[in-house]
Amino acid sequence: MPVDSSGKLVIVSGPSGAGKTTVMRGVFRQSALPLVASVSATTRAARPDEVDGIDYHFLTEEEFDARRKRGDFLECFELFGRGYWYGTLQSEVTTGLEAGKWVVLEIDVQGALAVMQRYADAVSIFVRPSSIEELQRRLRNRGTETDEAIQRRLQQANRELALADRYRYQVINDDIDQAVREICDILTQESEADRDAR
Numbered sequence: 704m705p706v707d708s709s710g711k712l713v714i715v716s717g718p719s720g721a722g723k724t725t726v727m728r729g730v731f732r733q734s735a736l737p738l739v740a741s742v743s744a745t746t747r748a749a750r751p752d753e754v755d756g757i758d759y760h761f762l763t764e765e766e767f768d769a770r771r772k773r774g775d776f777l778e779c780f781e782l783f784g785r786g787y788w789y790g791t792l793q794s795e796v797t798t799g800l801e802a803g804k805w806v807v808l809e810i811d812v813q814g815a816l817a818v819m820q821r822y823a824d825a826v827s828i829f830v831r832p833s834s835i836e837e838l839q840r841r842l843r844n845r846g847t848e849t850d851e852a853i854q855r856r857l858q859q860a861n862r863e864l865a866l867a868d869r870y871r872y873q874v875i876n877d878d879i880d881q882a883v884r885e886i887c888d889i890l891t892q893e894s895e896a897d898r899d900a901r
């Protein structure tokens with residue numbers, strides 16, 4: 704349930720490979736607002752550089768399913784059609800908002816639309832690559848995925864791009880520093896608008 708506090712939800716989506724994670728790392732460093740990342744749960748395996756409890760809560764399918772049945776998730780979906788689940792834990796959101804934090808959700812479009820329905824005042828930002836070709840190049844350079852996985856991610860990207868106009872803001876990530884600045888400015892403006900409304 705939405706809570707009455709000065710905290711706010713920030714939803715950030717964008718195709719995998721659009722540079723969303725890198726940009727948001729910059730935003731966390733530079734924004735003056737009390738940002739906190741919501742740590743999602745997933746059933747996919749951790750990548751070599753990922754840490755349980757920081758990048759994700761890595762759960763087994765059984766653990767995820769049990770938490771889903773218990774109603775622990777604000778939203779959860781099976782992504783990429785290959786049996787990996789991702790979900791936002793309601794506790795991550797509530798704890799942050801109650802502490803007056805700006806809780807940042809980096810989630811896919813389906814999840815974002817579900818959260819927007821529950822939290823109508825959430826600030827939603829879609830981070831997009833300049834083109835699908837650029838996205839393909841970035842996914843290949845990342846070198847962590849097979850060709851098949853890259854193709855799946857590109858198809859998913861096209862589905863996500865089709866829903867970009869459901870977001871309050873769209874930011875093109877051609878230049879990381881500029882995208883970071885744009886998002887910091889958006890958040891500052893939202894914070895000032897909130898303050899004026901009070």
Ligand code: 5GP
Pocket residue numbers: 716717718719743744747778779780782789790791792809810811812813814815
């Ligand atoms: P990756 O496996 O590359 O970390 O993430 C794949 C996709 O899952 C990304 O588009 C990311 O935004 C999305 N994702 C991460 N956490 C969540 C979540 O809690 N809910 C939903 N719906 N999507 C998520």
